[in-house]
Every structure is written in structure tokens, then in C-alpha cells.
Amino acid sequence: MLGIPMPTSPANMHAIARAENRNGTSGPVRLSHTIDQIMVEERAAAFAKRSIKTSAKLAGLKMAISMMDLTTLEGKDTPGKVAFVCRKAMQPMDPRYEVPSCAAVCVYSNLVRPAKKFLGNSGVKVASVATAFPTGLMPLKLKLQEVRSAARDGADEIDMVIDRGQFLAGNHNRVFDEIAATKEACGAAHLKVILETGELQTYDNVRIASEIAMRAGADFIKTSTGKVTPAATMPVTLVMLEAIRDYFYETGIRIGMKPAGGIKTAKQSLAYLVMLKETLGDDWLTPDLFRFGASTLANDVLMQIAKTVDGNYQGADYFSLP
């Protein structure tokens, strides 16, 4: 459909990478993308053992808020609900806690306009899911139309889904082409590519899908839609972070990471940040390169911030619902 056949099987990708190397634009290339399940799960679990206390805890929690894509993706969403989310994203809690605003609100494509209106020039971005979220099962032409429409309405970021059916059927070229086409349709908007790792199932698949997405033009790679269980997990995110690291070394391009779905507690968010810091380093500790996709995480983080600052817990009713 896109006209030109693409050399996008993993093996061919390495051929491309090696060619780039010869041009002197890249570092050495890894040969194997195999992931060992037991060791990667063990490594991911080790990050959660870090003890993040006092000043580090407060700084980490505030950073988590600044990296949050506050999300509402329900069939019953309305401009009214989006207004709640936008207000919460702009000012998550009482200014005396000096909590930053969230990075973005994440909505369906037909709610981009109201979201954009509510957020004004607050700096909080509008992310729109698109490409027949959450399944991606629609003709490409229509998916691209949705992307263009969301971008035209002012979406700063497009969260697309890959076609997992095509991926699992082995049509990696097709997956690459659709991402590349979506990237074009985005125009100036950033592209986040949702792999839906819960449906890819194996870490090897997650690694391959990450490679495809990054090479096809993703600015961010994202674990999940939040509509499939399991959504984001620590080991899956680690596999993706390591793919990002290898891609950076190879090409010099920094790709962002967004774990989404299933991250519900402040403690979990700190474990993810520890993993980010110790895998990709300081340069990735920014909302430009890391996001949490979450709907219920924010208030647990805010509750912990209040506890750390005030020394005691407040009831849930003291924290406004998004």
C-alpha cells in the first residue's frame, strides 16, 4: 500500500545499522537481541529494592508528577470530564507544596479541541490516542485520517497503537510502514508508539517491536493502552529502556519511554524512576524523555508528597479527583 518494500526484518535492520556505521555515524552494533526472561525479571526486581527516603523521595515524587500523562480514556468521556482532568493536570495540588504541573493530558482524538481550550498556554500538552485505539484494527487510510485530524485540532502528541495482529503474524514490514506513515501524518506532533506488550507476550517480541518503532520514527515508545492486562511491568519497561539505550549508542538519537497502565502507587513510580536513572542515566530524567501514563497514580503520589512534607497522612477526600 505504501508503494516501496521496506527492509525491515530485524536482520535487515542490522544491515542498515552496519551501513550507517561505515559512514561513521554510529557506534558498534549489537548482534543479538535475545532477552533472558529470568535474568531480566531479576534485574527489574532489584530496582524496586532501592530505599528512596526523605529528600530523594520528595524530589522523585515531584518528578513523577511532572512526567505524568494524566489520562482519561473512557467510552463515556465528555468535554466536562476532560475539564476536570485538565484542571488537575495544570495544578495537581495546593501551591504551597510546590508541585509541578503534569506533562500532558491524554484523551481520545475527538476531545483534543476542548482539552486544548482548557489548557490554554499553561504548558501542559495535549496527547491524543489515535489510529483506532486501542486495537488499531482499521484500514490504514482511516487511521491516518484520525491522526491528521487530531494534529489539526492541536494535539502536541499522538499516541498510536501498532497492529499487533500483523506483528504476531510476522508482518514486521507492515508494522514498520504503518508507523512511518503515521509519523508523517503527525506533522509537528510528537509520536508515541504503543506496543501493547501484554499482547506481544514475550520479551523477545517487545525488543523487536521496540526496534521497529524507533527505526520507523517513534519519538517515544510506550508499553500499553491500559485496556489489556498485563499493562506496564518493570521487566517489560526495562527491556524497552535497554532497546532505547542501544539505539542511542547506534544512532545518537534519544528516544523517550512511557510505561502506561498498572502503575498505581507512589512507591511503584519511584521504582520506575530508579530503573530509568540507573539504566539510561541523568539525561533521561526529564518529561521530554519519560512519561507515566496513568489515571489513578497521581493522587497516590500527591498523598505521599503531603505525607513527606507534613509528616502525616491525609484522607483520600483531601485530594481532588481528576
Next chain:
Amino acid sequence: MASKKLSRATKLVVLPRTAPVAHERVVLPVSERRLSFGDKWSYAPAPEAHNYIQLKPRYQLFIGGKFVAPRSGKYFDSINPATEEKLAEIAEADARDVDLAVKSARRAYKNVWSKMAGRERGKFLYRIARIIQEKSRELAVLETMDGGKTIKESRDIDLPLVAAHFFYYAGWADKLEYAFPGRAAQPLGVAGQIIPWNFPLLMAAWKLAPALACGNTCVLKPAETTSITAMHLAEIFQEAGLPDGVVNIVTGAGETGKALVDHSDVNKIAFTGSTSVGKLLTQAVAGTKKKLTLELGGKAANIIFEDAAIDQAVEGIISGIYFNQGHVCCAGSRLLVQEGVFPAVIRKLRDRIATLRIGNPLDKNTDIGAINSRMQLDKICELVDSGLKQGAELVQSNAKLPAKGYWYPPSFFTGVTASHRIAQEEIFGPVLSVMTFRTPEEAIERANNTPYGLSAGIWTDKGSKIFKIISKLRAGVVWANTYNKFDPTSPFGGYKESGFGREGGRHGLLPYVTLTAP
């Protein structure tokens, strides 16, 4: 055509580092493709509480179920290697004290322990295991203060394994008649057990639990730099009501150990420590009826094939060599990397050691603790110097080391060949020697090219390759796609100059029994 399409899709544009335009990707030149592991978000100190720990000013000998002063009246200091502060004084046992301990063990053997039914012995071992579990946090803190190992490891690895060993061998105590089909297992008598400083409590458990389960009584000699937890273990034996004299603990240095080995009424010597001492012990025991098992040094090959899961193999390298500051006899201290993945492995390893946190071992976020003693630190420095002199290239984490205490940063050498001293001698510190190979045959040859043979590691995605290679490695333990994993059910021990005899599992019973017709 293909590459044209790719560049259209990805829009690779080199831009100044400021103000990236949204839809264009910033491409850093090769020289700037570095990860920075700095202080952008630094962890606050998270020290494990230790103010409740009650150290005694003096630790006496444990003989006949009681704490008794040494005949000589001599004591030596035990210091915290992370602070160089004195923790306590430890009694120095001489030959007379050792004689008392052996006599007490002999009495307990004759009168009580060898006559007791296996299920009764098992009850004591279960009780000891449970008390260790209850006190595990306190023991972990003590182990960390006395030896310098991180609380993360003493809490999550040492202490759970200590309890697990007692639980495991407690289970064998009443099942010995099924352990060796067609043969009856009789206890030996008095076992003299000399243990090292790298895993003080764990090595005590490895030695005591099987010996006691089989019906022997014990005289244990801890290493002189790490005696404190053994004495707290003695308190646990008292609390468990273990009959007097079944376990005796004599503290001291080499002379104390020698007195134990030379004692005529000891039936069995079990030693874990250096190969040089092991050789002396072998001479001392030669011509006597004493049974001997030795668990000595190592220079294990950790082999990374190019089809391995590289990121996870790097984790295996880390746990292989930097676990317990490299004070591990089975440490993966020779890294053999297939040439094709050498650059990738080295870069990842360099990144990874930059994230290792070195410092206060009681801090829950510390990855690398203190070197156990000044002597050991000197030995590490001496071998690293030899590596530099012989032309190897040293890569070291630039982590800041504390002003006081004994520290060595996580390090590795590249440009190492088999002729380098650092490729041959056991460094017993956080220093790795990296070498390359080209074919599986060469990997096997290089891995076996050492007088040692305790352990090895292999990393590959191919199951068939694992089985093919391990059958040719002359090492007692081979880990596949993991490293430094221990379990009481699994036998552990060496080939060649790494010693003989097995500890752990059913095999671990054998050194403590005589097999007779049923």
C-alpha cells in the same frame, strides 16, 4: 531505494543541542553518545538501623556450652572494616583451649549426640533454623558491621541461606538410612571445621548443619577478622537447648587453626579458605586417619557467547565478580567474551559499573561494601599493579570512596592475556580480567587453562550449546545464564586445586559419615 525511504521516515537531521523542533530528531555525534550517571536525582542516605545491636566488649570462647576465657588470657581486636573502629575484643584460643574444646566435643559425641535418634537431632536443627530466622535482621546487621559486606546482601542472601541450610539438613537427620541406598551411614566423631571471612555465618552453617545432622560433634574456628557472628550463633545454640559440647567455637588466627588440625582426637577436618593453606593442611593430615575436605580458591571463567542475551549477561558479569566485593571463591573473575560482542559487552559493563554504589555497607542502597581487611586490600592493590605493569588496561568506576575504612572501586582489566598474573591468580576483590575467544573449542580450552576448577559460567541462548560446553568444563559448579546462585539442595565444591569434597545437597552428607554394610 530502501535507505532513502528510511531517512524519509526518521528525518535524521543533525541539529545544535538547543531547541529541538518537535518533529525532527536530534542526532548526537558519536563522541557525545555517552550516558551520564550523575547527581541529577541522588538518593538520600538510607541506613539500616543498628542502634539496638548489643555488641559485647569481649567475646569469649564457647566450650562445653559455656562462654569461657582463653587460657592464655589473650584477646585481639575485631574492627569494622568500613570505619576502622574497634567493635570488640575476641579471645585467642591456644592449643590448650583447643584441647578442651575437642575433649568437650568428644564427651558430647560419646554420651549424647551419637546416641540420640536422628529425629531428635533434627528437632534441634529445626529449632536453630527458626531462631536464626527470627534474629536474621540483627545477625545481618552484625555480619555487615564485622565483615564490611553490604546489608543488602547479608539481609537478602547470607541470612536466608544460613537458615535454609539448617532447615535442609534438619530434614536429613532422620532420613540418613535412605541417603545412601544399600549402605548404612555412621557418624565420624569430632569434626574440626575452619571457615573463612567472606561469608562468616553462611560458611558456619555449611559446615555445622550437615555435620550435626549426621551425628557428629563440632569444633568450629571462625576467621580472625569475622568472629563476632559465630559467637552470636553460639548464643542461639544455647537458646535452642543444644546439648553442651555438641558445638564448640574457638576463635583465633592461623595458630589456633593449626592446633585444631594437629589435634590427635579429631576425626575429620573441613576447611574453606586459600589454596596455600589448603596445601599445608593436606600435609598436616597426611598419614593420620583424619578425613579431609577442602574448599579452596578459584579463578572461574565466565563465558559469554555472541548469541547470549547480552544485557542479562552483563548482569551476570556484575553479580559474578562484584558480589560481596569479589570476596567469593567461586567469583567469575575471568571473563571470556566472544570477539564479535566484545565492544558491546565492554561498553555496557563500563556503563553498569558507573551505577554501582560504593560506601557505607549499612546503607540499604549500597552495592559494594568495604574490603574485609587491610591485608586483603593490599593484596588486591598489589595484583592490580602487576596487571598495569604487565600492560593490561584498567577501567574503574570513578565513585568517591569514603575517607576511612578499606575500599576498592569496581574495576575491570581489558587487554588481558592468559600469561598475565591477573589472569592466573585469585585476586579475591572487585577486579575482573576480560579476555576474548573466537570459537567454542577455544572457550573451553581457555576456561580450563587454570590450576583451579571451582566454578564457571556460560551465557548463550542455545540450550544444546550449554550442555555441550559444560560437559567439557573442569569445574565443580557451572552456572548457565545465571551466576552465583546458591541453594542448600545443590552440592558445591571443586576440581583440581580448588579442593575436594562437596557441601550442600545429599552429597554434602558424605564427608561426615562412614558408609558401612547395613
